[in-house]
Amino acid sequence: MAEKWTAFIVRHRLLVLIVCGLVTVAALAGVLRLRFYNKMSDWLPKDDPKLALYHETTKTFSANNVVLIIARPEDGVFTAETLAKIRDLTDALKDREEIFSVTSLSNVADIKKTGDGIEVGDFLDSIPADPEGLKALEALAHTKDRYIGQVLSEDGAWFALSVFLNDNFDTLLIVEKVIIPESEKILGSGMELYFAGIPSDGSFINSYTRRDLVFLVPIMLAAIILILFFTLRSGKALLPPVLVVLLAIVWLFGLIGWLNRPMTIITPAIPVLLLALGSAYGLYVVNKIRSDIDAGAVHDAEGRKALVIASTAAVVTPILYAAGTDIVGFLSFRGVKLGLIRDFGLFSAVGLFFAFLLATSMLPALAATIDFGRAPHSKSHNKLTGFLEAASARVVRNPGRTLAVFAVLMVIGIFGITRVYREVGFSGFYSENSMPHKAMDAANVHFNGAYPASFFFEAEDVRDPARLRLVRRAESYLSSLKDVNQPLGIPDMIEELNDQMNDRTALPETKAAVENLWLFLEGRRELTQLITPDGRQTIVYAKISDPTTRFCEDVFDRAEEYFKSETARRPVRVDLKSLSPEKAADVRAEEAGFLAQELSWAAQEGGAPAVAPGKIKEALVSALAKPIPADRLGQAVAEKIRAYCFAPSFPFEAAPAELETIARNLTALAASSPEFDIPEAEAIAVIKKVLKPAVFDAGAAADAAASAAYLAREARETMRETLLRGELAPLISIGSAAFEKRVSSILFDLADGLAIVPAAAAPAGSEPVAFIRADQTGYPVMTTKLADSLFRSQIQSILLAMIITLFLMILMRKSVVLGLISILPITFATVVMYGLLGFLRIPLDYATMLTGSISIGVGVDYTIHFLYVVTEEVRAGCEMREAIRRAFLERGRAMFSNTAAVTAGFSALLLSSFVLLRSFGGIMVMSMLLCFIGAMTLLPAALLVFRPRILKAGKRT
Amino acid sequence: MKHHFLSFMAAVLLFALSAAPSPAQDAAAILAGVDARTGGNLAPKDMQSSMVMTISQGSTVKVREIRAWTRNNQGKDDDRLMKFVSPADVRDVGFLVLSDDTMYIYLPEFKRTRRIASSNRKDSFMSSDFSYDDLGTGDFAVSYDPALKEENASAWVLELKRKAGSDKTYARIVMTVDKQKGMPVKSEMYDEAGRLWKSAEQTYTSVGNYSVMSLVKMTDHKKNSTTTLEFKDMKVDKGVGDDLFTERNLVRKIQG
Numbered sequence A: 001m002a003e004k005w006t007a008f009i010v011r012h013r014l015l016v017l018i019v020c021g022l023v024t025v026a027a028l029a030g031v032l033r034l035r036f037y038n039k040m041s042d043w044l045p046k047d048d049p050k051l052a053l054y055h056e057t058t059k060t061f062s063a064n065n066v067v068l069i070i071a072r073p074e075d076g077v078f079t080a081e082t083l084a085k086i087r088d089l090t091d092a093l094k095d096r097e098e099i100f101s102v103t104s105l106s107n108v109a110d111i112k113k114t115g116d117g118i119e120v121g122d123f124l125d126s127i128p129a130d131p132e133g134l135k136a137l138e139a140l141a142h143t144k145d146r147y148i149g150q151v152l153s154e155d156g157a158w159f160a161l162s163v164f165l166n167d168n169f170d171t172l173l174i175v176e177k178v179i180i181p182e183s184e185k186i187l188g189s190g191m192e193l194y195f196a197g198i199p200s201d202g203s204f205i206n207s208y209t210r211r212d213l214v215f216l217v218p219i220m221l222a223a224i225i226l227i228l229f230f231t232l233r234s235g236k237a238l239l240p241p242v243l244v245v246l247l248a249i250v251w252l253f254g255l256i257g258w259l260n261r262p263m264t265i266i267t268p269a270i271p272v273l274l275l276a277l278g279s280a281y282g283l284y285v286v287n288k289i290r291s292d293i294d295a296g297a298v299h300d301a302e303g304r305k306a307l308v309i310a311s312t313a314a315v316v317t318p319i320l321y322a323a324g325t326d327i328v329g330f331l332s333f334r335g336v337k338l339g340l341i342r343d344f345g346l347f348s349a350v351g352l353f354f355a356f357l358l359a360t361s362m363l364p365a366l367a368a369t370i371d372f373g374r375a376p377h378s379k380s381h382n383k384l385t386g387f388l389e390a391a392s393a394r395v396v397r398n399p400g401r402t403l404a405v406f407a408v409l410m411v412i413g414i415f416g417i418t419r420v421y422r423e424v425g426f427s428g429f430y431s432e433n434s435m436p437h438k439a440m441d442a443a444n445v446h447f448n449g450a451y452p453a454s455f456f457f458e459a460e461d462v463r464d465p466a467r468l469r470l471v472r473r474a475e476s477y478l479s480s481l482k483d484v485n486q487p488l489g490i491p492d493m494i495e496e497l498n499d500q501m502n503d504r505t506a507l508p509e510t511k512a513a514v515e516n517l518w519l520f521l522e523g524r525r526e527l528t529q530l531i532t533p534d535g536r537q538t539i540v541y542a543k544i545s546d547p548t549t550r551f552c553e554d555v556f557d558r559a560e561e562y563f564k565s566e567t568a569r570r571p572v573r574v575d576l577k578s579l580s581p582e583k584a585a586d587v588r589a590e591e592a593g594f595l596a597q598e599l600s601w602a603a604q605e606g607g608a609p610a611v612a613p614g615k616i617k618e619a620l621v622s623a624l625a626k627p628i629p630a631d632r633l634g635q636a637v638a639e640k641i642r643a644y645c646f647a648p649s650f651p652f653e654a655a656p657a658e659l660e661t662i663a664r665n666l667t668a669l670a671a672s673s674p675e676f677d678i679p680e681a682e683a684i685a686v687i688k689k690v691l692k693p694a695v696f697d698a699g700a701a702a703d704a705a706a707s708a709a710y711l712a713r714e715a716r717e718t719m720r721e722t723l724l725r726g727e728l729a730p731l732i733s734i735g736s737a738a739f740e741k742r743v744s745s746i747l748f749d750l751a752d753g754l755a756i757v758p759a760a761a762a763p764a765g766s767e768p769v770a771f772i773r774a775d776q777t778g779y780p781v782m783t784t785k786l787a788d789s790l791f792r793s794q795i796q797s798i799l800l801a802m803i804i805t806l807f808l809m810i811l812m813r814k815s816v817v818l819g820l821i822s823i824l825p826i827t828f829a830t831v832v833m834y835g836l837l838g839f840l841r842i843p844l845d846y847a848t849m850l851t852g853s854i855s856i857g858v859g860v861d862y863t864i865h866f867l868y869v870v871t872e873e874v875r876a877g878c879e880m881r882e883a884i885r886r887a888f889l890e891r892g893r894a895m896f897s898n899t900a901a902v903t904a905g906f907s908a909l910l911l912s913s914f915v916l917l918r919s920f921g922g923i924m925v926m927s928m929l930l931c932f933i934g935a936m937t938l939l940p941a942a943l944l945v946f947r948p949r950i951l952k953a954g955k956r957t
Numbered sequence B: 001m002k003h004h005f006l007s008f009m010a011a012v013l014l015f016a017l018s019a020a021p022s023p024a025q026d027a028a029a030i031l032a033g034v035d036a037r038t039g040g041n042l043a044p045k046d047m048q049s050s051m052v053m054t055i056s057q058g059s060t061v062k063v064r065e066i067r068a069w070t071r072n073n074q075g076k077d078d079d080r081l082m083k084f085v086s087p088a089d090v091r092d093v094g095f096l097v098l099s100d101d102t103m104y105i106y107l108p109e110f111k112r113t114r115r116i117a118s119s120n121r122k123d124s125f126m127s128s129d130f131s132y133d134d135l136g137t138g139d140f141a142v143s144y145d146p147a148l149k150e151e152n153a154s155a156w157v158l159e160l161k162r163k164a165g166s167d168k169t170y171a172r173i174v175m176t177v178d179k180q181k182g183m184p185v186k187s188e189m190y191d192e193a194g195r196l197w198k199s200a201e202q203t204y205t206s207v208g209n210y211s212v213m214s215l216v217k218m219t220d221h222k223k224n225s226t227t228t229l230e231f232k233d234m235k236v237d238k239g240v241g242d243d244l245f246t247e248r249n250l251v252r253k254i255q256g
Helices: A002-011 A013-031 A049-061 A080-094 A131-143 A169-188 A198-232 A235-258 A269-296 A301-335 A341-359 A362-367 A378-398 A399-417 A435-447 A463-480 A490-502 A512-522 A525-529 A549-569 A581-603 A615-624 A630-645 A658-672 A680-690 A699-728 A737-751 A779-813 A816-822 A822-837 A848-875 A880-911 A915-946 B003-021 B024-040
Strands: A066-073 A101-105 A111-112 A119-122 A159-165 A191-196 A451-458 A486-489 A537-544 A572-573 A754-758 A773-776 B048-059 B060-071 B079-087 B094-097 B101-108 B112-118 B144-151 B153-162 B172-178 B183-191 B197-205 B211-220 B225-236
Touching: A002 A013, A002 A301, A002 A341, A002 A362, A013 A066, A013 A235, A013 A362, A049 A198, A049 A451, A049 A537, A049 A581, A049 A773, A049 A779, A066 A169, A066 A198, A066 A435, A080 A101, A080 A159, A101 A525, A111 A490, A131 A435, A159 A169, A159 A435, A169 A191, A169 A198, A191 A198, A191 A435, A198 A235, A198 A435, A198 A880, A198 B144, A235 A269, A235 A362, A269 A301, A269 A341, A269 A362, A269 A848, A269 A880, A301 A362, A301 A525, A301 A779, A301 A848, A301 B048, A301 B172, A341 A362, A341 A773, A341 A779, A341 A848, A378 A399, A378 A915, A399 A822, A399 A915, A435 A490, A451 A463, A451 A779, A463 A486, A463 A490, A463 A512, A463 A537, A463 A549, A463 A737, A463 A754, A486 A754, A490 A512, A490 A737, A490 B112, A512 B101, A537 A549, A549 A779, A581 A615, A581 A658, A581 A737, A581 A754, A615 A699, A630 A658, A658 A680, A658 A699, A680 A699, A680 B101, A680 B144, A699 A737, A773 A779, A779 A816, A779 A822, A779 A848, A816 A822, A816 A848, A816 A915, A822 A848, A822 A915, A848 A880, A848 A915, A880 A915, B024 B144, B024 B153, B112 B183
Parallel strands: A119 B112
Antiparallel strands: A066 A159, A066 A191, A101 A159, A111 A119, A451 A537, A451 A773, A486 A537, A572 A754, B048 B060, B048 B225, B060 B079, B079 B094, B094 B101, B101 B112, B144 B153, B153 B172, B172 B183, B183 B197, B197 B211, B211 B225
8 A cells, every 4th residue: 555655656756746845835925924922811711600700801891901001210209200101091991992991190090088078080180380389299299009010109200001802803913013012102212111911911922932933943943854864964955854854844834824823822833843853754764765776776767766765665554553552642632622732732633644644755756856865874873873783782681670760760750740830821831021021020010910719699789788898898809818918899998989979988777878888989990890780790800920720720719719708608788777686795795706707717818817706806805895985985976976967968047046046956865865865856956946937847857867867876886996996906907098998897897787797697688788799700710721621631631642652552563562662652652751840940821732742753763663663573584682672773863863853853942932932942952852862772672572473573563 | 338247246256255164164064053951051951761771792781760850951961861771780879960079879779878089980881882971961062173174965974083182092083063953963082192092973962942861872982882862751841949959869760
C-alpha cells in the first residue's frame, strides 16, 4: 500500500508540487485574516452554574469588565492642567456606547452637608484656577474615604479612572482601539500611565503573543536550520524537512484564518510543536533516501525514482504510526472542558496531519526531482556514529542497572509532582519589568487591586430593609478577608444618604423609609454598577490585590463557606414592637450575637486582629441592659423638638412664645414616659391647648404629633448607638471614618425596632429573609474554575494520550508486553518532567500543561522508529543486542538530529516576553532530552530485560 | 410710458423685498413666541395638575403619580411644588423648587425637609429621562441662538445653538414648532460631540385660553429609556398664593 502510494506520488510529482503550491497560496490568504483573542472567560465551559453567573453579572453590571487607567503626573494630580485632562478623558469615554460607565475624580459623586441642607454634585464641577483653590480641593478630596483607593491614591500622587466596559462589545478590542489610544492622546506625555484589569490583561496578552509569534518563530526556525545543517551537512537535504514544517504551519494557520477561529495565549506553542514533531517526519524520509543512495548506486533518473519510491515506502509505515498516535493523542483533547485546550488539540492534530501529508507526498515528489545528496561522512558524522556505538554498548552491557536507575529517577519525579502548583491568572505571566506587571503593582499598591471579587444577590426586591442588612453583612465579611478591599454595595449608598439627610449612618427599618431615600438616589450613574433598575438583583463589589491562583482559590473556598453557613442560619425578621418587653429583650440579645459576628468581621478590615464574636456579644448585651441616662436623652429630645417647632416646615405659623410652649410641653410629655414615647392623642391636645382655634387644624396637629414622636424615638436610638459604641471601644478601637460608619450602621440595627436573627433563635412564625439566589462571582470564581479545568484537562489529556498510545502500540505490535514496554520511555519522561516542575517551582499553566502531551508525542515517535528497526532486524534473524546496536545506528542519528534541532528551537522561547513561554521553552528542552534518553536507554534496557516473546528471531510482528 | 412702468415694477420689487422678513428675524420671533407661551406673558400665570410619570427602561416600567403646582414668574424660573401620590411607599414625598439652585425635598418617613443645592443640572430627576434642566422653564432665547432650518405648511424647524458662556446642558437643539399653536411639538437635543442625546415629543390641549402640554415623551437615546409625563386635571390661573410654595406646605399630607 505504501509503495503504491509513493509510486503514485512520484509518477504525478509535478501535479503534486503544483497542488501544494496552490494550497499554500490559499493558506497565505487565510493567514492575513488571523486575529488574537485572549478573553479568559470565553475559555470556560458554559454549563457550570457559577460560570453562568459570572457571565450574567458581567453582562448586567459589567462588574468583571473593569479597566483601571492609572497615572502619576509629573506635576502632581491637583493642577489645573491635570484635572482638565482627567475631565476630558472621562467625558471622551463615558458616552461611548462601548462603555458602560466611567468613574473618576471628575465625576465621582460629592454629597456634602451645608447647614440645613445638602449639596449634590460631581466632585469636579469646576476646576479652580488659583493655587489656593487647588490646594483646598486636594484637601477636600483627602477627606473623602470613598475616594481614596478608588480615584485617588492615599499619597495623592496617582489618580485612576475605573472604566466599566459594555459586554455586548469585544472588550479586548475596546481596550486596544479606544481606551489606550484615547488615554495616550488626552493625558499625553508627562505622566506615568498604566492599564490594569481583566480586559487589559487580555489585550496585552494579544499584543505580546502576536509579538512573540512574529519574533520567535523565525528565531526557532533559524536555530533548527542551523542544527539540521550541522547534522545533515547539506542545504539541499535540509530544505525538505524544513519546508514540510513551514508549509504545515502556513496551511494550518491559513485554515485557522479562514475558519475565523481566534488565536490564544498558547497559539505560539503550535508552530513549536509542529517543528518538534513534524520535522521528524521529513527527517526520516530524507535520511532514508540519502542512506539508500549512499548504499546503492543511482545512475539515472529512472533509477533515482525507483529508489525514492522504495526508500519512502520503507519509512511511510513507521511515520504513519508515529503521526497517527500523535494526531489521535491531540484529538483526545477534544474531550476536555477548557476551550483553549480543546482548540489547541484540534489545531495541533490538523497541523500534524498536514506535516504527515507533506512528508509523504511533497517530499518524495521533490526527492524524485532534485538531488538530496548523500549521507555525510564528515568527522563529526563519524564522531556521532562512534558516540552512538559506544552508547549502545553501554546500554546493552547492564540493562538491569539501567532500569534500576530509571526507576529511582521516576520515584523522585513522583515526589516532585506532589509539589506542583497551578497558575492560571495572567498576572503571573509577565516579567517584573514589563508594563502589565508594573500596572498590576501600581493598582495593588495604590488602588486596592484591579480584579473584581463580588457577591451577588437576587430577590423580589433587594431593597427590602431586612435583605439590605444581610447584604451589608456580606460586605462586612468581605472586608475581613485579607487583600480583599473596599467592598461597596447598595447599603453603603443608602447609609451615606441617610447620614447626609438625617444625620445617621444606618439602614432604615421600614420599606417606606428605604423608598423615600431611594427616590433621591435613583438615577445616579453609579447605581447601574450595583443594582438592576427593577431592584431584583444587586452585587457587592470588592477588589483583590493578590490575583494569584492560590489566593483566588482561598477566597473562593472562604466565600463558599460563608454562603453555606449563612444559608444554614436561615435568618428571619422580627418586629420587636409586636413582642412583649421580655420577649423583645430575648430576641434583642440573639440579634446582638448575630451582629457580633458581623462586627468581628468588620473589625478585621485592613488586617486588624480578629476579636472573638462571643466577647463582642457580651459587651453588647451588657450595654443593652443599661438604661439610657434620662437627663442626656431628655436634653437631646428637647433640642430636636425645639428645632422642629421653630423650623419653617412646622405645620403652624405661630408666635415664638407659642412655639416655645409647644416645644416645652411636648418635651415634658416625652419625659413622662421611660422610653420617651409621645402618644399622639396627648400630643395633639398639647398643641391644641396652645394655639388659637382659628389657627389650629386637627390634621396638621396629627402630623406634628407624629413628627415629634419620631424625633424623640430618633434621639433615643442615636443615644443607644452611642452607648453601644462606647461599650465596644475597649474591644474594637476607633478606626477610620469608613470603618466607624460601618460600625455605626451595625449598631443602629440594635437600636431600632427591626431585628434579623437566625431562625433557631426567633419566635415561631417569624418571616424568613431569603434570597432567590445568593452566590459569589468575579475573578476568584473564574480563576478557581480555570485552575480546576486546567488540572482536570491535564490529567485527562495525559491519561488519554497514554491509554491511546498503549492501545495503538499493542495493536501495532500485537503484544501487550511490547506495548507496555513501548510506553515506558514516555512515562519516564512525563513523570520526571512534571517532577521537575514541582522542584523548580514552575507552575502548571496553560503552556506547561501542554508539555506532557508534546512529550508523549515526541517520545512515542522515537519509540516507534527505534522499535521498528529492532523488530525488523530480529525478524531477519538478528540477535537482540545486535538489533539494538543497528537501531542505534540507523535511527539514532535522525533522533539525535531531531532532538538537537528541536531543543535548539525550544531554547528560542527563552527569549519570549512571557514568563509563561520562557518556562515552557525551558521545560520542553528538558522534555526533549528526557524523551531522547528514554528511547535510547530505557527502551533497549527494557527489551533486553523483559525479552518479549514476540521478538523472537523469525517471528513476524 | 415704458419708463413709468419700469419705475413702478422696481418699486413693487423693492417693496416686496423689504416686506419679506429675513430668516434670522423669523427664527428669533418664533423662539420668542415659544418662550412667551411656555413661560412668559402668554403662558398661564399658574397651573395645577396631576402628572403620571411612566419610566420605561428595558422590561422595567415604573409609574409615579404626582400632584404639581406651578407659578409663572415671568422672566425667571417658575415656582414649582410636586407631591408624590403613588406608589404608596413614597406618598407625600415633596419637591419644592424655587430657583435654579434652590430645591427642598421632604421625606415623610423621616419627618424632615432638606434644602438641596444641585450643582449638576444634568442629573436625572427621580431617575426619569428628564434632567432638572429639562424641567426648568427658563427662556430659550437667553441661552440659545436660533436659526430657521426649514419650514413647511404646519411647522417651523428651528436650530438652536447654545450661546458661549451658557451653562445649559445641550449644545444644540432642533426644535419643531407647530405654526398653529406656536409651541414645540418635537425637540432633538444634541451633546457636545454632536450626537443625538435625547428627543422629546409634546402634545397639547386647550385649557381655558391656553394651549397647555398634556403629554410629553422624552427618550434618552444613550440610556435607551423613555419617560412619559401625562398631565391630567389641569386647572389654570386659579390665583395661587405665596403660602403654596413654602416648606410648611411642602410637608402637608396630600388630601384624597
